[in-house]
Amino acid sequence: MYEHPEPTAVFRPLRENGPALLVPAAWTVAASAVLGVVSTHALFVAHVVMSVLLVAFLVGSWGEMGSGALRVWKLVILAGTPVTLAGVLGFLALDGVLALPARPLLSIALYGWILLPAVGLADTGRRVGRSARAYDVGTACCVVGAVGVAVAGSPTATAVALGVVGVGQTLGIVAATVAE
Template sequence: MFQQLRESGPGLLVPLAWLFVAAAAVGVVESRSIFIAHLVMAAFITFFLTTGWADMSTGALTGWRAVMVVGLGVTLAGVAGFLVDAGSTVLWTTSLVGWMLLPAAGLAYTGRLLDEAAEVYIASAAISGLGAVVYILSLVGYGDSIGFVGLGGLALVGLGQTVGIVDAVVRF
């Protein structure tokens, strides 16, 4: 069962996470729920790292192991944002943008290593990366983060990451 969860879980968790983020951005989800989601995400990442460390020692999975190690730190930065007043916005933004960019890098790395699926992973990385850029632009004044521009960025990130992870779950 653990093996099946490790192999298939991300294909469901990734799109659900980005739908949750979008719901939070428009005010449908309260901050307490976001805090709990960060804790759950940290637990899932720890589970995947603990149970799959050896399996992720070669090939493209080596890159994903690095994404998850750094991602655990990025997630804990988000947790810290709920526990401290000073710098909370910076910590939350670091967590959110970190989770936009880290998987984009992992997808690009995977695309470089897997000839048979390079187009899928490079395109997924590009879409996700474009979404991160769009979202960051919304944060610095080209729209607001809960407006059309910010939600468009979130949608692109979610789409890019979902395509890549679903392909990985199906392919492997």
Template structure:
């Protein structure tokens, strides 16, 4: 059961997380809910690292282990953004954009490792990266943050669903 959760869980968690973030973007999801989601995400990442560390030591999974290690720090920065008044905006933005870019790097790494699925993973990385750029531009008043989040969500979902199916 634990193995099945580790292997299949991300296929549900990734798209759910991005839908949740998009809900926050349009004020359907409260900031308190996003704070709780950060706490849950930190727990899930810790769980996946603790239970799968050895399994993620080679190949494409080694790249994802690195994404999760750095991602835990980025998630903790987001948690800190809710708890401190100084630099809270910077911490929250770092967490959000970090979770756009880290998986994009992991998807590109996977595309280089799995040449038979390179198009899927490189395309997923490109969508996620483009979404991060569009979202970041929206912070300066150019473009739609929701479009950026949608591209990130689609890109990361395609990659993780392929990984779950391919396992």
């Protein structure tokens, strides 16, 4: 008789490896939207999907993220969920669906997801011996990228700054995935 695997066993590979694919994909979509390659509606949909995935990840991983670097990442994701929802609201305001100021909400989402992972990367880099450099580079890329976005004078410069963030965060998440 066939036994069904436990749901947590089925989703474990997704939880462990999914971020290494989703992080670079998210920053690629964001940079593509800045360049006009991807529509703002696609970015809105990405924010909605990311909100759902963040909550699902937290629910599925809550018990495993109780101490050390994982606790810090749990806090990053907890803080990132309303940050992502600010982006959802910002896109709805941009489309005129909500009577809210779109730019501040979108800025919260953008800078939140540039800088919140920097906190997690910096903390993780302090805690690990192996791969510490990947986390340090990731942290630096987040900070440099945030400054780059703030001072960018063109969509191309903004996209490059977002690319720096994406590379840095991807380095960190890949280092974490490989270390497991």
